[in-house]
Amino acid sequence: MPSPRTATYRGAVLEALFGEMRRDNSVILMGEDIGSAGGVFKQTEGLFAEFGAERVIDTPISESGAFGIAVGAAMTGQRPVFEVMFGDFITLIMDQMVNQAAKISYMSAGQFNVPLVLRTAVGIGGNLGPQHSQSLHAWPVHIPGLKVVMPSTPADAKGLMAAAIRDDGPVIFFEDRMLYNLRDAVPDGDHIVPIGSAEIKRTGRDVTLIAIGRMVHTALAVAELLAKQDISAEVIDPRSLVPLDVDALVASVKKTSRAVVVDGGYRQYGVTGEIAATVTEHAFDWLDAPVLRFGAADVPIPFSKSLEPLVLPDAEQLARDAAALVRGLR
């Protein structure tokens, strides 16, 4: 059997961008240092050479103004992919995102749309300190009108980016910069992953691990640890936070009767709480234990190598707690 075609997570997103820009002239890229510089994480490398300055557009360091302009351009026929260099900086564009992009369709009774993708890189672990390491995906998910996706694999990164660009509304696309060099199978050519569909990454019967973005890989490691204790864990990746594939999550939990939610964003008021509550509402009678949730510690992400790992969910601790859950000790 031939080995499958592979690409890195970074390269997979690029494949989607190349594909969609070749397919549709209205797709344009906007952001800081994305043009001839190719992006600070090389995440736009090669696009400028092929599509030029008219479609790969460097903006000033004016996230709010430039994003407002992207929204206006989207309302008048363009399909901007707007990049915010660090996920922490979405704070600078929240007004344009929340009060304009998310509401234009509703406020105009569907007469105007905002077909726009906001892509940004998040993720703890780069020794980047408190203002460059946060995963703030819990901010846009609170706002009706925004779709929010967070791929965990190269294939999903490609397929979800293509789907996001083709979507007629605003899609917030969170990439984990710590996954950029992850290499895995990626379908060649056109590849679409529908927004709003979860994927079961590993089947199991004793406990469901619902994991977001990079935490999917942590959850798979936890499942391995649990397997050594004869505990069969199912790992499910929602892939999209809005819309959330509630049916898939609930079906899994009804099968296993236990759930653990794992995320790389802050735990307090985070997406783990929403997912735990949703699962509980829909599968209360099937649950044998309270839903557990793990997120980043509720502290600013520290810089030091000795401190930063402490704020992320730890696979061994997760495995211990999940095992206790299954054995009825929690």
Place this chain on the structure above:
Amino acid sequence: MTTNTLDRRTSLSIFERMLMIRHFEEAVIELYKQGRFVSHYHIYIGQEATGGAVLEALGETDLICTTHRNHGHIIGRGCDPNRAMAEILGRASGFNGGRSGTLHISDPSHGFLSTSAVVGGCAGLATGAAFGLKVKRVSQVAVGFFGDGSLEEGLVIESFNIAALWKLPVVYVCENNSAGAMGPQQGGYPTAITATDGFTRLPAAYGIHCVKVDGTDIGAVHAAAIEAVGRCRSGNGPVFIEAFTTRWPGSSPLWPELATVTDLEAAFDPARIVGPHADWSRNHDPLLRAARELVASGHASRDELLARDKDARSRIAAAADFAIKSPMPAPATVGDHVFA
């Protein structure tokens, strides 16, 4: 007294827009007093010459974004007053099905993209629309209307920089209506909230072509707008127009009130102007001024203007009637259009 060198057709067309705006606004206040709708709302009275003349200068396919003081731009653009009033009353037949109310009216059939009720928000959208036009290599322009308060927002300044850098076909119309000014003023600028004594200095710092104009002078505003639109269409980049008006006495910072009720005959008979706000009516009301100028220039007779006034009143009365009789949105539609 006048710089009005407009021809008869143009003058009357602007005057017509102004009449419709004025009576629309008076009807809005009346409907509010009657309890026909509940909301916070903003009145355009006193600025009709600016909106009327700028909108006269635009082409049919040009694009417009505006701010919360939007009724004048909607009506002045020629959007259906029935549907505009219905929207303000939250009715199903409103432009946006009752989802936007007064604060967010849009009408794609007239290139009316958006009303942003976040101060300055329209600057980003108008600049973006201009960017979209430039990418498409068409000769349309985008216009963003906003008040003087918008110059306090960072987004607006960022938009200026990008519009200038990319030479975008956008006309910024800053309507300096002194409405936010509750404190001491110097040269038309509220000293308590802005350190500049000239808003045009801000866009000018980015090389944006700036024009200051008397916002109650239809000839001056129209000339400035024609020049601005022409510059944009020729690829010369953005233009900033600052139009000065004197705050209408009814523009209470909290709730508008009908401080003056338009009596067009007062344009020709100063003795009819009485009461506490006589100075505003006599010296600052753009509608009365335009009427005087039209007659003085020989473009129209007094009776012709009065007949037009009557006609505008009846069209606005019909709009109010349409809105009142329109059904409220169906409850089942509350979740429609959240996603595209």
